[in-house]
Amino acid sequence: MTPLLQFVDVSFSYEQRSVLEGVSFCVEQGECGALIGPNGIGKTTLLRLAAGVLACSRGTVSLAGRAVHTLGRRETARVVALVPQRFEVPFDFTVEQIVEQGRTPYLGLFAGFKRPDRQAVERALGLADVTSLRNRIFNELSGGERQRVKIALGLAQEPRLLLLDEPTQNLDLGRQLELLDSIRALNDEGVTILAAMHDLQLIPGTFSSVLLLEPDQEARKGSPQDILRPEILERAFDCPPRRHPKLVSENQVALEKTS
Amino acid sequence: METEIAEKIEPPASSRADRRIGFSDRALFTLILLALFVGLGVVLVLSAGMGATRIGVREVLGSLFHGDRSQGTDLVILFDIRLPRVLASALVGTALSVAGLLFQGLFRNPMADPYVIGSSGGAALGAGIGLFLLPRFSFLGFGATASMAFIGSVATIALVYWLARIGGRVPVVTLLLAGFAVSTMLSYSTYFLVVLDDNFGLRTRVLASWLTGVIAVPRWTQLEVSGLMIGCGLIFCFPLARRLNTLALGEDYARQVGVQVERTHLAIILAGSLITAAAVSLGGVISFVGLIVPHMARLVLGPDHVRLLPVTAITGAIFLVLADTLARTVLAPSEIPVGLLTAFIGGPFFLYLLRRTRREYAL
Numbered sequence: 001m002t003p004l005l006q007f008v009d010v011s012f013s014y015e016q017r018s019v020l021e022g023v024s025f026c027v028e029q030g031e032c033g034a035l036i037g038p039n040g041i042g043k044t045t046l047l048r049l050a051a052g053v054l055a056c057s058r059g060t061v062s063l064a065g066r067a068v069h070t071l072g073r074r075e076t077a078r079v080v081a082l083v084p085q086r087f088e089v090p091f092d093f094t095v096e097q098i099v100e101q102g103r104t105p106y107l108g109l110f111a112g113f114k115r116p117d118r119q120a121v122e123r124a125l126g127l128a129d130v131t132s133l134r135n136r137i138f139n140e141l142s143g144g145e146r147q148r149v150k151i152a153l154g155l156a157q158e159p160r161l162l163l164l165d166e167p168t169q170n171l172d173l174g175r176q177l178e179l180l181d182s183i184r185a186l187n188d189e190g191v192t193i194l195a196a197m198h199d200l201q202l203i204p205g206t207f208s209s210v211l212l213l214e215p216d217q218e219a220r221k222g223s224p225q226d227i228l229r230p231e232i233l234e235r236a237f238d239c240p241p242r243r244h245p246k247l248v249s250e251n252q253v254a255l256e257k258t259s
Numbered sequence: 260m261e262t263e264i265a266e267k268i269e270p271p272a273s274s275r276a277d278r279r280i281g282f283s284d285r286a287l288f289t290l291i292l293l294a295l296f297v298g299l300g301v302v303l304v305l306s307a308g309m310g311a312t313r314i315g316v317r318e319v320l321g322s323l324f325h326g327d328r329s330q331g332t333d334l335v336i337l338f339d340i341r342l343p344r345v346l347a348s349a350l351v352g353t354a355l356s357v358a359g360l361l362f363q364g365l366f367r368n369p370m371a372d373p374y375v376i377g378s379s380g381g382a383a384l385g386a387g388i389g390l391f392l393l394p395r396f397s398f399l400g401f402g403a404t405a406s407m408a409f410i411g412s413v414a415t416i417a418l419v420y421w422l423a424r425i426g427g428r429v430p431v432v433t434l435l436l437a438g439f440a441v442s443t444m445l446s447y448s449t450y451f452l453v454v455l456d457d458n459f460g461l462r463t464r465v466l467a468s469w470l471t472g473v474i475a476v477p478r479w480t481q482l483e484v485s486g487l488m489i490g491c492g493l494i495f496c497f498p499l500a501r502r503l504n505t506l507a508l509g510e511d512y513a514r515q516v517g518v519q520v521e522r523t524h525l526a527i528i529l530a531g532s533l534i535t536a537a538a539v540s541l542g543g544v545i546s547f548v549g550l551i552v553p554h555m556a557r558l559v560l561g562p563d564h565v566r567l568l569p570v571t572a573i574t575g576a577i578f579l580v581l582a583d584t585l586a587r588t589v590l591a592p593s594e595i596p597v598g599l600l601t602a603f604i605g606g607p608f609f610l611y612l613l614r615r616t617r618r619e620y621a622l
Contacts, residue, residue, distance in 0.1 A: 053515050074517035082515050090367045091507055091562035101505050104516040109498040153508075157516065 002065040004029045004161050004192050005050055005080075007219075010059035012045055019045045022059070023219045025211055027161070027194055032187040034203045034224075035196045037213030038237050043196040044085065046213070047163045050194070051082035064160070077105035081154035085165040087146070089138050095149050096134040099124055102156025121156050127186060128152035144175030148182065155191070162186065164195035168202060180206045200228060212236055288566055291559075295573040302577050303349065306584040307341045311592055314341075344476045347485070347541045348583040348597070349576035351474060352548060354489045354538035355379075356575025357496060359549020360556075360567055361531040362416070364503035365524060366423070368434055369557075370612060372549035373535045376419045376438040378412045379546075380445035382532075382539035383469045385411020387452045390465065405484055408536035415441060416528050435613075446470060446544075469543030472598015474583050477541055485537040492534035496568060499526055503564040545579075545598045547605020552578055554612065 003026035012020045019042040027033055035043050048054045049061055052068045061068045063079050071079075081102070089098065102124060103117045125131045128151045133141065138149060147167055154162050167183070168176040176199070184206055187193050194211070197203055203210060203224050210227040212220045214236035220227065233239075304323075308314040314337060322337055355373055362371040362378070373379040388411070389403030422437035449470060453463050468475060477485075502523050505513045510520050538545070552575045553567065560566050579597070582604075586597040 051515055053511065072517070073514070073519075077515060077517045084509075084512060084515075087509065087512070089508060090369065091557070093504075093507065093562050097504070097561070097563060098508065101508055101512075102516065104501075104505050104513075104518060107501065109501075 001028070003027060003062075004031075004064055005194065006060075006062040006065075007046075007049075008060045008062070010049065010056045010061055012042070012049060012054060012056050020049075020056075020213075023213070024059075025219050025221050027192060027209075027211075029160070029192055030187075030190065031192055031194075031209055032183065032207050033194045033209045033211055033221075034207040035194055035211045035213070036200060036203070036227075036236075038215070041213045041215065043213060044165055047082055047165055047194070047196060050161075051080050051163055052076040053082065074105040077157055077159075079159060080161045080163060081157040081159035082163040083150045083154040083165060083167065085169060087150055092137045092139060094134065095130055095136050095138055095141070095152075096121070096125070098138050098149060099130075099134075099152045099156050102153045105157060120158050124152040124155035127155050127189065128182060142175075143170050144172075144178065147171060147175075147179060151182065151186075155186070159191070161192045161194065164193065166196050166198050168197070168199060176202060200233070203228065288560070292569060292573070295570065295577070299349070299573055299577050299580075302580050303345055306345045306348075306580050307337060309584055309588055310336075310341060312336055340476050343479060343482055344474060344583070344587075345580055346482055347474050347477050348580045350482070350485055350489055351538045351542040351545065352552075352575040352577070352579025352582075353572045354492070354534040354575075355545060355548040356552035356571045356578070357493065357568065358531045358535045358538070360553040360564070360571045361496065361499070361503070361527050362549070363553060364506060364564060365420070365527045365531070366434055367507060367509075369554065370434060370550070370609075372547060373412075373531070373538070374442075374544060374546040374548075375550065375609070376434065377415045377442035377445055378419075378532060378535045379539055379544045380442045380449070381411040381413075381415025382408040382536045383411070383544050384445045384449045384452075385409070385414075385536070386469065386540055387449050387466050391452050391455070405488065405536060405540050408539050409488075409532055411445075412532035412535045412539070413528060415445065416532060420524075420528070468596070469539065471596040472543045472545035472601070473594075473596045474542040474545075481541065485541050488537035489534050492530045492537070493572065495526065495530040495533070499523065499530065500564040500568045503527075504562075507562070507564075543598065546602045547609055548575060548579060548601055550612070551601075551605055551608055554608075 005027040007023050007025050010020060010023045011018070023046065035046065037043055045054065049056055050063075050068075052061075052063075052071065052073065055069060063071065063076065068076055099121050100113070100117075103113065103120060106117060106120075107113070122131075125134055128148045130145070130148050130152050133145060133149065138146065141149065151162075151164070151167070154164075164183070168179055171179060180202060183193060183195065187208075195207070197207075207224060209221060210224050212227050212232070214220070215238075217236075220232070304316055304319050308316055308319045319337065322334055358378070359372045362373065362376060363369050365371070366376070385407035386404045389405075389407030393403040393407065419434070419437045419441050422441070423433040425433060449466065453466055465475075502513075502518055505516060505518050506520070506523065513523075514520050553571050556567050556570045556574055560570060579601075582600050583597045586595045586600045589595065
């Protein structure tokens with residue numbers, strides 16, 4: 001079967017600074033993948049390459065078997081949606097008005113909203129559990145609520161692949177767990193997910209695979225049990241084991257619980 | 260779990276009720292538009308009757324619908340002085356308000372306005388150069404004043420945009436500083452043209468009135484040219500309105516959902532400049548209209564540009580017709596420049612907005 005997302009020997013650099021070098025991996029339809037790696041390794045860049053916002057300097061990024069650079073921007077946006085980490089709205093848009101913008105790839109310059117667009121927005125609001133917030137001003141919401149609205153915005157594109165950039169950042173523990181529930185529910189609904197995750201302890205039990213980016217090494221992909229191992233993480237994150245004594249044991253507990 | 264998800268997908272009854280409210284919301288919007296159209300008609304007729312010679316509403320309407328220009332002084336006053344001026348005010352008000360809305364969308368910043376960011380100043384300098392140095396120049400039937408005003412406006416916005424942008428954002432502080440510096444340079448450059456003109460003739464008076472913002476009595480051909488420019492600009496704007504909503508969520512996001520960001524920015528700059536240039540060639544540099552009117556409209560309708568655009572266009576016309584009527588009648592037979600009046604109203608309003616957005620001062 002053709003993978004939904006495939007990177008083949010992809011490199012990218014911002015002017016002189018090389019960020020990604022020869023990255024290859026694939027994400028299958030229905031996967032729920034976590035993207036991890038130390039700060040500055042290029043997680044956000046990788047997601048932006050996958051969404052077609054950036055173009056790679058070498059290699060090929062393919063979506064459902066077609067190279068991203070051969071797809072039009074709007075066509076790409078119907079397959080993949082990127083939920084950004086930072087999102088600033090200068091005016092007082094309501095949640096519904098924000099989520100409606102997710103339909104942009106389906107609307108021409110002169111076309112207004114049609115029934116399928118309206119249904120897609122309703123579905124996105126429902127799946128992200130923000131229907132009750134639809135008339136609230138986005139800038140007045142809490143961090144957790146905003147995060148869910150951002151996910152609804154991505155879902156309104158009706159993507160086959162949803163890319164999340166640090167979705168649990170700046171959320172308290174309760175909101176983090178709520179968000180993981182949402183991610184699991186979305187994946188159960190058939191949405192393929194690739195999420196850049198900062199907090200490794202949140203991965204087991206939610207994500208079915210882990211993609212690790214590490215300095216001077218090839219990208220490594222496997223199950224959480226395979227990747228979240230002390231010797232692998234120590235090398236990737238350049239940290240001595242005594243600095244994170246509880247990580248492995250907690251992962252194991254979580255894994256045991258889920259199995 | 261499955262039922263939970265099914266519930267999430269199927270909108271609950273309350274949200275369907277919301278959709279019905281959405282429909283009545285649309286009806287309310289149509290009603291607002293109709294009321295504004297009627298309001299504009301009333302204001303135009305009343306304003307055309309006001310001045311040193313009072314003309315009754317019945318006479319104004321009678322002359323408009325069965326008018327014969329050869330009969331009576333009132334008709335001459337009405338057709339040759341009042342109507343051109345009132346229509347010019349309406350056009351200028353529409354143009355400046357819509358330009359303000361467009362620039363606020365472009366800069367993602369509610370403080371942008373043709374005056375504040377210097378595009379009016381650029382248009383005035385361009386128009387001055389056209390008037391003084393290229394009096395015989397013509398492009399596509401537009402005279403030197405209108406064409407050069409357009410070029411001046413485009414160049415100024417492009418410059419301020421380039422100066423004020425930091426990492427894809429245009430913070431309030433850099434926008435205001437860049438706009439202030441560029442505007443000051445432009446207005447003194449325009450004064451310099453006055454100094455160069457040793458005749459102190461008609462052209463100098465025209466230029467001086469541009470700098471203070473006075474809607475002079477235009478010739479009908481001038482009105483036609485400006486009306487055409489503003490009409491073209493507005494037609495160009497309507498498809499941009501939905502894109503402005505998407506751009507409000509950030510350039511990166513807009514690019515991600517398939518918006519051609521650079522092309523859209525260029526279209527906004529060109530449309531905004533076209534209508535600013537038309538406004539400046541009729542009324543000079545009139546401050547803050549583009550700030551006040553979109554803000555009032557946003558307070559009532561929210562930030563959706565698709566709705567804001569027509570409402571801002573009509574409200575702008577009403578606002579400036581009223582302001583200009585006040586400017587020419589309050590100290591009659593003397594006249595206050597309408598730019599002075601809008602500065603008196605708009606200045607404090609601008610400061611109020613600045614105070615409200617003070618959290619954005621920090622870079």
